[in-house]
Amino acid sequence: MIEVKNISKKFNNNVVLNGIDLNINKGDVVAIIGPSGTGKSTFLRCLNRLEKPENGSITIDDLNVDLAHSDKKSLVELRKKTSMVFQGFNLFSKKTALENVMEGLIVVKKMDKKKAEEIAREQLKNVGLLEWANHYPAHLSGGQQQRVAIARALAMEPELLLLDEPTSALDPELVGEVLDTIKKAANEGYTMLLVSHEMNFVKNVATRVIFLENGKIIEDGPPKEVFNHPKSDRVREFFAKINRMVEPEYSI
Template sequence: MYADKSMINVSGISKSFRGFQALDNISFDVQPREVVSIIGPSGSGKSTLLRTLNLLVLPDSGKISIGNASIDAQHVQRKQINTLRSKSSMVFQHYNLFRNKTAQENITEVLRFAKKLGRKEADEKALEYLHRVGLHDKASSYPAMLSGGQQQRVGIARALSLEPEVILMDEPTSSLDPEMRRGILKLIAEIATQNITLAIVTHEMNFAREISDRLFFMEQGRIIAQGAPDEIIQGDVGSRIDAFVNDYEI
């Protein structure tokens, strides 16, 4: 559909919080069906950048396009925000599930609100996507009855059910123990083969290297390097990145 243009285009995005420059004039493109992982030290702006793409954080300046939807931060209209948000869905670090709703209801309610589906169709689609993430037998379970890995699977099913053009994942494994983390990483790797554009904030360096078409390395609110995983991890791109990468087992 977007063969002649980028799926994501970011131009000159900046964001500050009470004088702290979280994002500093960031620009980049992501192609359709490309998998991009955003890496870098804590506090470098990775999650803030990801959240600006879904406008959970409104940038102070710059332009964002996803698919055929665009927004200029200095001329924001509610209709444009809703249209841009409809192009992507989020997978959150802490799952962001409704605690008083079952796994199925967490998906059904989002489908009814975002896609305007009727109850029956939304329920059926919710079950379909729970089955895809291996949780069809947990449809009636509340989040408190699910493990962290299972809750994240519900979050991923919810994101997939919206059938977005882009999925944004904000450290999807950071709250999980090693065993649960492996299962979620395997699921994300499977999703990456399904012709969907993915942008992932992660500290899972081996995973990022294996799954990504490109890595973005961020520090102090800027993307200071980007390229193929081996170029960033093994290439001669700078001592700062080398020091960061060497803190992880590659």
């Protein structure tokens, strides 16, 4: 069980997260959806303290971290249990794919290079990029770079994998290969918190869907319930707008 309590965050006078509580069971794939600018990415960044919230805590197994007042030691322990995949890949440009995957194992987990390389090669193999191990990010497509980023995250064997719109920076033809990689990790039992605008993917992969708006959770349930029978008028309105966008504007 992962327990998140009272996450609150504001930028100047703008309240972005307003006391969010969330429990996540092991193996859950929890998708966070909602309109842009409602705090979805900020929520993920607060959970591994890339953003400092005004209030809030996270408990993973026997580790409890006060995210508003945590010390350096607590943050290191938190980042041993969480990994994040970003919108923009965030790979080191002067390190190869292999070295990028090894980095966290060596720096955060203090693993020796031989063991780190063994794990990194295995993870690159899992995402179908072992033959690209010695290539630099500049020589990889966007989809390949994001798959390296996913391999880097999985190499840490996280208790919680955070994915922040992992396909938003990709050309449409590259989206599928990244979604397939995430789906494979989900099928292997990783616990995930996923922010995504790929609604069909969310329907097929998530075990639970959360709708976030104005810093609060206004809908929470299984994908079929949230997508097909939303309880909130606001969520119904959101899906109606999405459906209008994908339907043809004219017919012949």
